Amino acid sequence: MLVIDSTYPAKDFNQRNGEAVRQVVVHYTAAPFASSLRTLTQQGVSAHYLLPDPHEASYRSAGYDELRVFQLVDERQRAWHAGASHWAGRDNVNSRSIGIEIVNLARDEGGVFTFPAYDPQQIAVLIALLRDICARHPQIGATDIVGHSDVAFWRKSDPGPRLPWHGLFEAGIGAWFDAQAKSAYERRFRMGLPQEVEVERAFQRYGYAPAKNRQAFQQRLRAFQMHFRPADYRGQLDIETCAILYALNEKYTSAGE
Numbered sequence: 559m560l561v562i563d564s565t566y567p568a569k570d571f572n573q574r575n576g577e578a579v580r581q582v583v584v585h586y587t588a589a590p591f592a593s594s595l596r597t598l599t600q601q602g603v604s605a606h607y608l609l610p611d612p613h614e615a616s617y618r619s620a621g622y623d624e625l626r627v628f629q630l631v632d633e634r635q636r637a638w639h640a641g642a643s644h645w646a647g648r649d650n651v652n653s654r655s656i657g658i659e660i661v662n663l664a665r666d667e668g669g670v671f672t673f674p675a676y677d678p679q680q681i682a683v684l685i686a687l688l689r690d691i692c693a694r695h696p697q698i699g700a701t702d703i704v705g706h707s708d709v710a711f712w713r714k715s716d717p718g719p720r721l722p723w724h725g726l727f728e729a730g731i732g733a734w735f736d737a738q739a740k741s742a743y744e745r746r747f748r749m750g751l752p753q754e755v756e757v758e759r760a761f762q763r764y765g766y767a768p769a770k771n772r773q774a775f776q777q778r779l780r781a782f783q784m785h786f787r788p789a790d791y792r793g794q795l796d797i798e799t800c801a802i803l804y805a806l807n808e809k810y811t812s813a814g815e
């Protein structure tokens with residue numbers, strides 16, 4: 559099921575300097591397999607894993623038909639995939655994360671995004687790969703399996719709202735809220751949303767970076783919604799989004815309130 563191919567090592571990576579792996583960051587490439595492979599092995603960025611799309615033309619013409627995962631950087635080394643980023647109280651996620659790039663031809667045309675669906679085979683392989691990673695790094699917690707937009711919401715939109723985080727959770731990977739807790743918070747917040755200073759604190763408690771201004775506050779809401787409420791990711795503060803955030807904190811940070 560999980561075939562890992564190490565044919566194409568990246569050139570750009572360095573030492574973790576003793577940092578343990580704490581997070582997994584999921585990305586989309588926004589480019590076909592062939593050019594993604596070139597970029598990630600030869601151009602100053604890299605990732606530990608590249609997961610192709612089995613139906614994408616450049617993967618077929620590279621001679622592959624079965625879906626395999628390409629390991630470009632050893633997990634003991636640091637790859638250059640997250641850039642300026644923050645999670646769980648610390649900046650620069652690269653030094654303690656594993657990066658997975660998924661081939662997906664998402665487009666950003668002047669801020670207007672097109673997010674194609676992921677192939678079901680990609681998701682099956684992603685689940686197998688994440689299980690494999692988590693078994694080898696048991697210190698990675700449920701809330702530490704994140705998207706690039708979670709750790710860099712002020713500049714990134716990947717892996718986008720089509721990544722089925724709830725499906726991953728049902729397969730035992732990553733975090734999801736408890737539906738009853740969400741309903742209870744929704745009832746409470748119908749009487750009035752928490753103050754923004756409280757919402758700010760709740761986001762940081764879960765792991766997100768502080769929002770430096772109003773625009774960042776909305777970008778972070780959008781990133782959170784793409785992950786946990788993909789039906790509407792306009793970045794508006796609403797009852798359901800607040801309820802999900804509080805339900806997550808109650809479940810995972812033992813500091814919900």
Ligand SMILES: [Zn+2]
Pocket residue numbers: 584585586639706714716
């Ligand atoms: Zn990315």
